[in-house]
Amino acid sequence: LHCTLPLLLLAASLGRIPFSLGFSAGGSATMVGSASRGMRIAARRGLASPFLPRQSRSIIFGHSMVGYAPRLPPMSRSLSDDLGRRRWTPWPNPKTSMKAGDSTQVETSQLLRAGTEAAEDSSLEDYQKYQGEIFCNRALNMKRIRAVGFDMDYTLAQYIPETFEILAHRGAMQKLVNHMDYPAEILDLPDYDPTVYQRGLMIDKHRGNVIKMDRHMYVKVAFHGTQPMPKEERVKVYGQMKQKDFSSGAYANIDTLFSLPDAFMFSQLVTFVDKNLDKYPQLRNKPYEQIYKDVRRSVDLCHRDGVIKDRVSEDPGKYIESEPGIVDLLKRLKLSGRKVFLLTNSLWDYTNTVMNHICGNSRKEDLTLDWLDLFDVVIVGACKPAFLEDPNLALFRVHPEDGRLSNMDNALFDPPSKSLAEGKVFQGGNWNHLHYLMQDVVSSGEQIMYVGDHMFSDVIRGKRSLGWRTALVVPELAAEVDVSLREAVRGKRIADLRELRDELDEWVDRLSLLLVSCQNDEACSLTAKVDQIEEELTKAQQELKAVTVAFSEELRTYHQSFHPVWGQMFKVGYQNSRFAQQVENYACLYTSKVSNLGLVSPEMHFRTQNDLMPHDQLEDTPIRRVLRTRADNVLSQFEEAEADGPAT
Secondary structure, X not given: OXXXXXXXXXXXXXXXXXXXXXXXXXXXXXXXXXXXXXXXXXXXXXXXXXXXXXXXXXXXXXXXXXXXXXXXXXXXXXXXXXXOOOOOOOOOOOOOOOOOOOHHHHHHHHHHOOOHHHHHHOOHHHOOXXXXXXXXXXXXXXXXXXXXXXXXXXXXXXXXXXXXHHHHHHHHHHHHHHHOOOOHHHHHOOOOOOOOOOOOOEEEXXXXXXXXXXXXXXXXXXXXXXXXXXXXXXXXXXXXXXXXXXXXXXXXXXXXXXXXXXXXXXXXXHHHHHHHOOXXXXXXXOOHHHHHHHHHHHHHHHHHOOOOHHHHHHOHHHHEOOOOOHHHHHHHHHHOOXXXXXXXXXXXXXXXXXXXXHOOOOOHHHOOOHHHHHOOEEEEOOOOXXXXXXXXXXXXXXXXXXXXXXXXXXXXXXXXXXXXXXXOEEEEOOHHHHHHHXXXXXXXXXXXXXXXXXXXXXXXXXXXXXXXXXXXXXXXHHXXXXXXXXXXXXXXXXXXXXXXXXXXXXXXXXXXXXXXXHOOXXXXXXXXXXXXXXXXXXXXXXXXXXXXHHXXXXXXXXXXXXXXXXXXXXXXXXXXEHHHHHHHHHOOEEEOOHXXXXXXXXXXXXXXXXXXXXXXXXXXXXXXXXXXXXXXXXXXXXXXXXXXXXXX
């Protein structure tokens, strides 16, 4: 009864049930009107009241309301039919074998496979694809932006994973053998596969694990080395951890494509060390934390000593994707009156080679300095994120003709016009230098937009520390959107299964409430039907279990269409992933590649969509459906009573 009263009040507030609420001499509230007729029709069917014990002659809401239960229909009618529950067909246990042609098998298969044939018959051209959209998390009016900056690696220059990242992997593995006391047998491990990991994961350096978390920082997928962790073990290890635990130095973020080879090597070496401790005694001095340090050191050495960048310089087209539109975008930004700057951690020689390639000059003999005309300021060797945080880093001038460096002790004292007249290429420094060099148009960080690919070094630090507006380049976004659109049929099926699960949840809860309401209450009108309720509850629980299994399997299949192990990059289950939460919090804009910004005017006003919380999506909220189902049931009973007329 205490669950039914709010529903009656809700229905009455909608004008569906006329009633008045009065008080008896004892202070109890009494509802009269069509509710009384509902009581009489129930009495005529063998129940003195729809809600109260047999001796009650009116619907009384008093002090003894706990323990009262909603009425059940007469035994001549189906319990579930009369309460409006059977909107679905029974779900079999997936582990139970079914005979071919069985009606339950057919009905189940129809729901599980609905739309599959249509999806299989559709070619890739039949569904809408990603068209280079720029998505907005925080409104950004470009008219207020006076300077636009770009990172180079994986931003202006998109590298080809199959050729570029494999250089890092092979070079680093060789260094581990030659300089860090790893056995030569690690060189026989599988070669780098860029599809094994994805951005947004974390490395647990202490335990040798790679994990994926949702936006609440709960670990949902975990691997130890190259082996998946069973759910029980994962929950045991990470179930009690708090959000702040993951911000310690024991964890490393895979928040840039540069980090994917690190994760690949770390996982392989963890498994190799686990299996070969007895065979190679030197590995006993390699705890997981040390393995990670060795991997990072070896990869950094490859970036510094030319193992990677020398090869790229020899044939840039083999390692860098072609992206038409970048040069036109940069020219358009300059013509709009904005300052345009390049801020990259790469050093001058490599930057010069890559930017020439982007501008169409790939051969060494064709290299020029013409690309500098696209920028007002160029800072190489920036050492981000320190550039964005440490105000004491020194700035040097780069002489492009021969790459020489010279001191700039007066960088913050000489007029910017004087400093830039002598050359626009610099190395190192910090954000103070950059702001000072552009002070004729920039007075605050809010007037700068920086475009980069690194979640921490480009986006989070720039936004948190300096108030820069940010645009994140997410190359994986195009594939994510395309797969999502292609799997729309399956997505709808998942939504239907989820709603079905919620309805079954509601029915189980309602039956459980009936049983609890009649416990230790000899006067309860439902006592004689307890066995029937328990039987229906058992059946409903079995169906709920089957639907839950089907829902989980369908959701797993959906995520595997994005990635066979880690699933959708922006989701974990149906929650946003930790990576998605970071994108939402720190990237004002995000898109798949820089040239997409050229699809719109430099004066574009990017606007956000409405933020939605559960109460903003009221009709899609499970509890709303639960309450609506119960209200509809109560309402139908009173309407039925109205149709039958007054009892004789």
